[in-house]
Amino acid sequence: MKIVRRLLVLVLVTLLNVNTGVAQSKSKVKKLSDDERMAWWRDAKFGMFIHWGAYSIIGGERGTKIAGGGAEWAMDKLDYTVKDYEQFPKMFNPTLFDADAWVKMAKDAGMKYIVITSKHHEGFSLWDSKVSNYDVMDTSPFKRDVIKELSVACKKAGIVFCVYYSIVDWHHPQAQGNLYPNYNIAQHDDPSVVNPEFPQYFKNYMKPQVKELLTNYGDIGVVWFDGDWISDYTTEMGKELYNFIREIQPNTIVNNRVDKGRKGMEGMNAEGNFAGDFGTPEQEIPDTGIATDWEACMTMNGTWGYKPSDTNWKSSEDLIEKLVDIVSKGGNFLLNIGPDGFGRFPAESIRRLEAMGQWTKKNAEAIYGAKASPYEKPKWGRYTKKDNVIYAHVFDWPKDGLLKLNKDIKFKKVTLLTNPGVELKALKTSSEVLVDVPMIAPDAPVTVVKIELAK
Numbered sequence: 001m002k003i004v005r006r007l008l009v010l011v012l013v014t015l016l017n018v019n020t021g022v023a024q025s026k027s028k029v030k031k032l033s034d035d036e037r038m039a040w041w042r043d044a045k046f047g048m049f050i051h052w053g054a055y056s057i058i059g060g061e062r063g064t065k066i067a068g069g070g071a072e073w074a075m076d077k078l079d080y081t082v083k084d085y086e087q088f089p090k091m092f093n094p095t096l097f098d099a100d101a102w103v104k105m106a107k108d109a110g111m112k113y114i115v116i117t118s119k120h121h122e123g124f125s126l127w128d129s130k131v132s133n134y135d136v137m138d139t140s141p142f143k144r145d146v147i148k149e150l151s152v153a154c155k156k157a158g159i160v161f162c163v164y165y166s167i168v169d170w171h172h173p174q175a176q177g178n179l180y181p182n183y184n185i186a187q188h189d190d191p192s193v194v195n196p197e198f199p200q201y202f203k204n205y206m207k208p209q210v211k212e213l214l215t216n217y218g219d220i221g222v223v224w225f226d227g228d229w230i231s232d233y234t235t236e237m238g239k240e241l242y243n244f245i246r247e248i249q250p251n252t253i254v255n256n257r258v259d260k261g262r263k264g265m266e267g268m269n270a271e272g273n274f275a276g277d278f279g280t281p282e283q284e285i286p287d288t289g290i291a292t293d294w295e296a297c298m299t300m301n302g303t304w305g306y307k308p309s310d311t312n313w314k315s316s317e318d319l320i321e322k323l324v325d326i327v328s329k330g331g332n333f334l335l336n337i338g339p340d341g342f343g344r345f346p347a348e349s350i351r352r353l354e355a356m357g358q359w360t361k362k363n364a365e366a367i368y369g370a371k372a373s374p375y376e377k378p379k380w381g382r383y384t385k386k387d388n389v390i391y392a393h394v395f396d397w398p399k400d401g402l403l404k405l406n407k408d409i410k411f412k413k414v415t416l417l418t419n420p421g422v423e424l425k426a427l428k429t430s431s432e433v434l435v436d437v438p439m440i441a442p443d444a445p446v447t448v449v450k451i452e453l454a455k
Contacts, residue, residue, distance in 0.1 A: 031250040038277065038293060040160065041222070041253055043369040044112035045327050046360070047162075049297055049336040050102070051117050051304040052146075054088040054124045057341035060307035071338070072305030075122050075170050075180075082171055082180045089124045092140040097343030099146075099153035105345065106159060109353040110360025112368070113160035115224050115334060118147055118213055120164075120305075123171030127217075131208045134171060151217040160221035163213050167206070167257075168227030174201035176230065198232035207244060214248040225257040235260040235274065242275035253277045255295070268294065278332075285325055289372045295332035298322065300349055306338040313348050316355035317445035323356070323367070324393045324446060328382035330372030359446065362418050366391035366448045375406040381446065391417065392449040397441035403449060405433040410454045417448040424449070 051072050058078070060071030067077035075085045106114055119125045125135035127147035137143055147163065154161035169175035174197040195201070214220055223245055228238070238259030245254055254277055256262055261274030267281035268290060278293035285296050300319070301310045314322075319335065326333045337349050345353075360367060366384055370391065373383035380403070381395040390409060398404070405411075407430070414424040414435050425436040441447045 029250060034277075037251050038253060041113070041278075041332065042293065044160070045332050045367055045370070046109075046111050046323060047113040047115060047295075047332065047334045048106040048109070048111045049115050049164075049304075049334045050339065051120065051336060052339050053117060053120045053122055053126065053305070054085075054092045054140075055120070055122055056094075056306045056339060057088050057091055059340070060303065060305065060309060066309055067307070069302075070299075070304045071307035071310075072117075072120055072122075072303070074305070080180070081182060082177055085122065085171070085180075086139075089134065089136075089139045090141070092124075092136065092341070093142045094339075094341060094343030095142075097142075097144075097146065097149075097339075099149040100156070102150065102339075102345070103153040103157045103159055105350065105353050107157050109357040110364065110367075111159070111335075113162055113221055114150070114154055115162040115164050115222060116147065116150055117166070118163045119166055119169075119209070121166045121168040121170050121176075121227060123166075123169040123175075123177065125209070127213065129209055129212055131205055131212065147213070147217055155218065161218070162222035162224060163217075163220055164224040164226065165210060165213065166227045167225055167233050168230055169201070169206075172201055172205060174198060174205065175232070192231065194232045199237075202233075202237055207241065210241070210245065211248060214245065214252070220249055220252050222253045222255065223258075224255050228257040228260055228262060233260065239275045255280050267296075268292070281331075285322065286329060286331070288377075289329040290331070294330070295334050296322075296326050297334040297336065299336045299338075300352055304336055304338055306340045306346070308340075308346075313352070316352045319352055320356055320359050320446055321395055323360075324382050324384070324395075327367055327370055328373045328377075328384050328393070359443075362443065363446070363448050366393065366417060366450070375408065378404075378406070380404075388453045388455065390451040390453060392451060394441065394447045394449060395445070397447065398437065399439075401437055401439045403435040403437045405435060405451070407432050409433050409451060411451050412454040413452040415450050416442055417450045418443055420450070 055072050055074045058074040060067040060074055062078040065078060067074050118127060123134060125132060128137040128145045129135045136146055151161045170180055171177045175195060178195050242254055242258050245252060256269055256276030256279055259275040261269035261272055263270050265282045265284060268279040278295055281294060281296045283298055301313045303310045323333045337345055339345055370384040370386045374385055375383050381393045384391045392405060411426055414426045427434045
């Protein structure tokens, strides 16, 4: 009996220490200032967006009908009722999903963080939610926690793991699911139609699910919301949700779609006091820099979710130039991948990731941690700046071998970024700085000229 009592005491002491340790570990989380909290994200510049869910099985098609716009809207655009659509989560079995392979492709492309759609508008969750059975563990035959596997793979590879969560939920009866029992498209498209039970959905379903994501999968770099446009959702809910997140993980970053201030696809907030840490231009890049944090999210073709009929792919050259353009204006680039229903990246996406990786590896110095250009946009490309260096990203190489730089640049030394041992001749005139460059661009598709400034 003495041995049993000693064992019981030992167990109780151990449990007490463990619980105390948990409490201590939470209390030891240093709450960073906003600049400290945003620092990694501001330096990262380049991330991967992944739109994946049961809609990846559908591929944007229903019989002869093809969904207009993004295939991730298949439930809505292809007129599925809740009952009709529930067959697809029951079929979701992506046996070729490999979290490590996905993360490796992102890292090799030069991406520093990944944002995965933990739950899109369809309402189907990619983690083991205790709040709902409409998830990958309970509904699908796959029965693997996608969010867990991807979070672990990101941690191993040194990639910051982030989650997307949709405010819209076409499946839940207390959210927008009430519009889909028999699918009344006229009613659904009426912005004045709201669900009076949405506050209960927000309190008893949405917030608990967000809490699961923030407590079960380690540090979350960014919580990326969408669906802020619906009439059911209020700015009071947005501010409450933002504060709720920061209480659980004080140092996480939250996009501005958590609130109601966003001005459409432009992505930046209207005047006013709105929650959120950065703006979210969608499928567009601002003409000029913006004096606040922002991130342009964009697809490689015309859809976020997997859609094999959409073959309008942007070239890798165009995507590299878009990355440079965004960084030159002080923003981040969140580039999307839409895996198929088996868990594979489309071959077209893989080829573009590989090309971007080859370029970012050689020119990393001019991208990561770089700041917006202090000069007007030149005709031949873009500028970025870091410390006491200006980087000239040349899209259109000068045919005469003379690169014309802004007249205000006071240079000390000019070289090609990929060939630092050879100094280029430079001459300042009254109207410009002329740099003698090779007749043929050394680094396609964008060659970077490094300009060390005189102090």
